[in-house]
Every structure is written in structure tokens, then in C-alpha cells.
Amino acid sequence: xxxxxxxxxxxxxxxxxxxxxxxxxxxxxxxxxxxxxxxxxxxxxxxxxxxxxxxxxxxxxxxxxxxxxxxxxxxxxxxxxxxxxxxxxxxxxxxxxxxxxxxxxxxxxxxxxxxxxxxxxxxxxxxxxxxxxxxxxxxxxxxxxxxxxxxxxxxxxxxxxxxxxxxxxxxxxxxxxxxxxxxxxxxxxxxxxxxxxxxxxxxxxxxxxxxxxxxxxxxxxxxxxxxxxxxxxxxxxxxxxxxxxxxxxxxxxxxxxxxxxxxxxxxxxx
Amino acid sequence: xxxxxxxxxxxxxxxxxxxxxxxxxxxxxxxxxxxxxxxxxxxxxxxxxxxxxxxxxxxxxxxxxxxxxxxxxxxxxxxxxxxxxxxxxxxxxxxxxxxxxxxxxxxxxxxxxxxxxxxxxxxxxxxxxxxxxxxxxxxxxxxxxxxxxxxxxxxxxxxxxxxxxxxxxxxxxxxxxxxxxxxxxxxxxxxxxxxxxxxxxxxxxxxxxxxxxxxxxxxxxxxxxxxxxxxxxxxxxxxxxxxxxxxxxxxxxxxxxxxxxxxxxxxxxxxxxxxxxxxxxxxxxxxxxxxxxxxxxxxxxxxxxx
Numbered sequence: 001x002x003x004x005x006x007x008x009x010x011x012x013x014x015x016x017x018x019x020x021x022x023x024x025x026x027x028x029x030x031x032x033x034x035x036x037x038x039x040x041x042x043x044x045x046x047x048x049x050x051x052x053x054x055x056x057x058x059x060x061x062x063x064x065x066x067x068x069x070x071x072x073x074x075x076x077x078x079x080x081x082x083x084x085x086x087x088x089x090x091x092x093x094x095x096x097x098x099x100x101x102x103x104x105x106x107x108x109x110x111x112x113x114x115x116x117x118x119x120x121x122x123x124x125x126x127x128x129x130x131x132x133x134x135x136x137x138x139x140x141x142x143x144x145x146x147x148x149x150x151x152x153x154x155x156x157x158x159x160x161x162x163x164x165x166x167x168x169x170x171x172x173x174x175x176x177x178x179x180x181x182x183x184x185x186x187x188x189x190x191x192x193x194x195x196x197x198x199x200x201x202x203x204x205x206x207x208x209x210x211x212x213x214x215x216x217x218x219x220x221x222x223x224x225x226x227x228x229x230x231x232x233x234x235x236x237x238x239x240x241x242x243x244x245x246x247x248x249x250x251x252x253x254x255x256x257x258x259x260x261x262x263x264x265x266x267x268x269x270x
Numbered sequence: 271x272x273x274x275x276x277x278x279x280x281x282x283x284x285x286x287x288x289x290x291x292x293x294x295x296x297x298x299x300x301x302x303x304x305x306x307x308x309x310x311x312x313x314x315x316x317x318x319x320x321x322x323x324x325x326x327x328x329x330x331x332x333x334x335x336x337x338x339x340x341x342x343x344x345x346x347x348x349x350x351x352x353x354x355x356x357x358x359x360x361x362x363x364x365x366x367x368x369x370x371x372x373x374x375x376x377x378x379x380x381x382x383x384x385x386x387x388x389x390x391x392x393x394x395x396x397x398x399x400x401x402x403x404x405x406x407x408x409x410x411x412x413x414x415x416x417x418x419x420x421x422x423x424x425x426x427x428x429x430x431x432x433x434x435x436x437x438x439x440x441x442x443x444x445x446x447x448x449x450x451x452x453x454x455x456x457x458x459x460x461x462x463x464x465x466x467x468x469x470x471x472x473x474x475x476x477x478x479x480x481x482x483x484x485x486x487x488x489x490x491x492x493x494x495x496x497x498x499x500x501x502x503x504x505x506x507x508x509x510x511x512x513x514x515x516x517x518x519x520x521x522x523x524x525x526x527x528x529x530x531x532x533x534x535x536x537x538x539x540x541x542x543x544x545x546x547x548x549x550x551x552x553x554x555x556x557x558x559x560x561x562x563x564x565x566x567x568x569x570x571x572x573x574x575x576x
Binding site for chain 1 (some may be wrong): 353361
């Protein structure tokens with residue numbers, strides 16, 4: 001049997017490298033969780049979006065006609081991808097972090113020397129990973145139904161990253177405050193899905209009456225979907241610059257709030 | 271330098287419960303220290319504050335010179351904790367759990383895998399390294415938490431009832447393991463309800479009750495302060511009544527069992543002589559309760575009475 005006397009003390013790790021290792025460990029753990037339960041994390045969105053494409057794009061879309069100068073299927077594809085990305089980024093973090101709270105293994109992180117900002121960043125990156133994996137899967141599904149041409153790849157990348165981060169942070173805050181599993185599912189079901197539907201996934205807000213369009217401009221998801229759609233099609237209902245300012249502002253604000261709450265121990269410390 | 275210095279530590283929960291009422295405590299480097307107290311005395315709150323799972327209401331905690339208010343990360347890096355309740359992901363394997371824990375402390379993955387093999391082998395979990403943790407027995411789950419706490423090789427190991435629900439054979443092997451790591455320099459703070467465990471393992475002791483430290487001493491000094499011990503004697507023939515023995519309070523608990531109180535000034539030879547005078551033959555004897563348990567009960571009862 002090996003004894004402690006045989007331990008060769010390794011060289012101390014530089015604090016910056018130690019933090020990087022800690023961050024990478026959280027992300028890797030999240031990635032392994034996503035892959036381990038891929039039938040719950042990746043597959044459902046791919047199937048759901050395939051149904052959207054088949055019903056809204058294929059059956060109904062042919063009667064709707066072109067929108068924004070593009071075929072209906074082509075028009076809704078970016079919105080459907082973005083909807084899958086934002087809901088999955090949110091769901092991943094809220095379910096994973098709340099699950100860790102519920103199972104008490106969040107304490108593994110809380111007793112470790114990892115600073116709060118790094119724990120938040122690790123979980124957000126986990127949400128980003130799931131958002132991107134689902135986004136790739138849904139993009140693959142969409143290519144079965146329509147062609148996607150890329151108008152501006154950097155805008156696509158920027159929009160998907162900022163949106164995914166923002167929603168992952170939202171999921172993190174939800175998990176901090178959640179006291180049971182009902183409170184984990186309320187916001188995705190009753191807030192995010194309606195905001196996505198009214199955020200221009202299936203239509204251009206230019207088709208709405210003036211009052212409805214005015215209300216739509218208060219919906220942050222409208223800006224995310226339109227910026228993403230602009231990256232593919234080059235058309236948008238809103239200014240892409242303003243959309244990026246809103247996405248970046250939301251991400252920064254939520255990140256700061258998450259760190260402050262973690263430092264205060266809200267929802268995680270007694 | 272002390273492993274742990276606690277000054278005026280207080281905790282009041284939101285519901286108004288004063289869990290800690292100004293605790294002062296010092297644990298020397300290299301010590302094997304028992305922190306005992308009845309349920310609800312404040313032990314777990316104290317450990318929670320040391321490990322930053324509970325926020326304190328007042329006072330100071332310094333771990334190996336690192337104040338948790340100013341150098342929390344450095345203080346945390348010195349501590350390994352085995353909590354009372356199971357707190358690992360039941361869906362992950364033991365190896366994944368311990369390797370990830372090392373990662374949270376900044377230990378490179380290759381080194382983490384080496385340590386995982388070492389500690390899982392030492393704690394007889396290596397054969398189960400790939401199984402889902404939920405399939406482990408209760409004793410294995412406890413040992414997994416010890417392996418996890420050791421992955422970053424902490425200078426201070428805090429064990430909150432590590433052997434609860436563990437069978438005697440495993441418990442003894444865990445004692446040997448803990449003695450070994452303590453001998454090699456790791457300071458250990460142990461809370462336990464098995465007072466025999468504390469008496470066997472620990473050199474120093476604090477008893478906490480009602481959020482206050484009611485006793486702090488060397489284990490040996492504390493045990494010497496026990497003025498009387500109660501012995502249970504099994505006798506060879508049935509007795510109708512308890513014999514009257516000069517200077518020894520005696521009680522007959524059943525027809526072949528006597529309980530006798532013996533003070534420090536008395537001796538067992540004298541007791542046996544007096545029993546022989548009454549024609550009583552003693553077949554076997556034992557302490558009614560563990561010595562530490564007797565002191566513990568007296569201190570805690572005194573606290574309740576106060």
C-alpha cells in the first residue's frame with residue numbers, strides 16, 4: 001500500500017495557472033454532463049426545431065410567401081437557431097447549478113479557493129458550450145429544409161456568443177434564487193418562450209400594427225434575433241449597433257450582479 | 271503558528287437563533303483536536319464559517335495565518351473538509367469526483383490522477399473508481415469524501431462526523447488512516463458523536479454547548495479530572511439485594527448485575543476485597559460509559575442546568 005511518505009510534493013502551481021485549471025475543470029465537468037445526458041440536453045431542441053421547420057416553414061410557410069426579401073423558411077431559420085441557443089444556454093446553467101445546490105455538491109466549489117467570478121464564468125461557459133452544440137445541431141437540421149448563406153460571419157459569432165452568455169447568466173441568477181425545481185422551469189416556460197415567439201422568430205415586426213411594434217422594441221430578444229438574422233441574411237428590424245450594445249450591456253450587467261450575489265452568498269450560503 | 275485561531279466568533283441566523291455566542295478557540299499545528307458537543311451546539315456552524323459555507327455575524331477566524339476576511343482564498347487552500355452530510359454528485363464516479371475536486375484547487379490533471387489513484391487505493395475505493403457514486407455503500411461514500419478532502423493535501427483537515435453509520439471494522443481502519451496522516455503533519459479537527467473515537471484519536475479537546483466553549487483542555491488532563499467512575503460488575507450468583515459496601519455507592523440493576531461508583535481516591539483491590547467479604551464473586555466488569563462520555567455528559571448537563 002502506498003503511504004503518504006511516498007508522496008513527492010509537486011512544484012507549486014502559479015496562481016494564474018491554478019485558476020485556469022479550476023475554470024477548465026468546471027467547464028469540462030459541464031461538458032461531460034451535457035454529453036452524458038445528450039438525450040435531454042441536445043436532442044430535444046434538434047427535434048423540436050425540426051418540427052418547427054416542417055410545420056411553420058414547410059406546410060404553412062409556403063402559403064405565407066417571402067419575408068424581408070427571402071423565402072419564409074430561410075427567414076425564420078436564424079430565429080429558430082437563436083431561440084434554441086438562448087433557451088438551452090439558460091436551461092443548462094439553471095438546471096446544472098440548481099442541481100448542484102439541491103445535491104449540495106455546489107459546496108465542492110464553495111469551499112475551494114476559486115473566486116466567485118471564476119465560478120460564474122465556468123458555469124456561463126458551460127451554458128455557452130451547450131448553446132453552441134445545440135445551435136450547431138439545429139443549424140444542421142435547418143440545412144435539411146433550406147439553404148443558409150452567411151452575410152457577415154463576425155456578426156453571427158458575436159450575436160450568438162453574447163446572447164448565449166446573457167442567457168446563461170440569467171440561468172445562473174435563476175438558480176441562485178430558486179428554492180425548488182418548479183422555480184427552475186417557470187422562467188423558461190412562461191417568460192423565455194413567449195419572449196422568443198414575440199421577438200420576431202417567425203415574423204418581421206414591420207408587419208405588426210404600430211402599438212404592437214412599439215411594445216416589441218422593449219423585448220430584448222428582438223434585438224438578439226435580428227442581429228443574428230442580419231449576420232445570415234443582411235436584413236434586420238432594428239439597428240445592429242444598438243442590438244450589440246444591448247446584448248453587451250445585458251451580459252456585463254448580469255455578470256456583475258451574479259458576482260455580487262455570489263460574494264454575498266445569496267441563495268448558497270447561510 | 272496556530273493551525274486555527276478563532277476570536278469572538280458569533281453567528282446569528284436570520285430566524286434569530288444565536289448559534290455561536292463569541293467563540294474563542296486555538297488549535298495548534300499538527301494537533302489531532304476533538305470538537306465535541308450535543309446536537310445543535312454550534313459545531314457544524316463553526317465548521318461552516320471556517321470553510322466559508324456560513325457567513326459569520328462577528329469575530330475573526332485565522333487559518334495558518336490567513337484571516338478569512340482578508341485572505342479567504344489562501345485560507346481555503348489550507349483546509350480540507352469532510353462534511354456531515356453527503357455532498358458529492360451521485361451520478362459521477364469516485365475518480366471523476368476526486369479529480370475534479372483537485373482541479374478546483376488548481377492541481378494539474380495528470381497530478382490529480384496520480385493522487386486519485388493513491389487516495390482511492392488507500393481508502394479501498396480503487397475497485398469502485400468507475401462506478402456511479404450512488405451505488406457505493408454508506409461506508410464507501412464516507413471514505414470517498416475523505417479521499418476528496420485530501421486531494422489538495424490540506425494542512426488542516428476538518429472531519430465532521432466522518433464515521434457516522436460506518437461499521438466498526440471500517441471505522442478502525444479509518445482511524446488508522448487518520449492517525450497516519452496526522453503523524454505526517456496534517457492538523458485534524460474532528461467532531462464525532464462516538465466519544466470513544468475522540469478519546470482514542472485526539473490529543474486536545476473542546477466541548478461546545480449552546481454556542482459557547484464550555485471546556486478546552488488536553489484530553490489526558492480532562493480525563494484525569496473525572497473524580498468518579500461507574501463500573502458494571504457481573505456476579506456469579508443471584509443476589510436478593512445490593513450489598514452495603516462502606517464508601518461505595520452500589521445499585522443492583524438485576525439479580526446478577528451491580529453498578530458501583532468508585533472515586534479517584536479508592537481502588538479496585540479494596541472494592542473486590544469488600545465484595546469477597548460478602549461472598550460475592552465478580553465474573554466480569556466494564557465501565558458503565560466511556561470515560562470521556564461521562565465527563566461530556568456532566569459538562570453538557572451542567573450547561574443545560576445553568
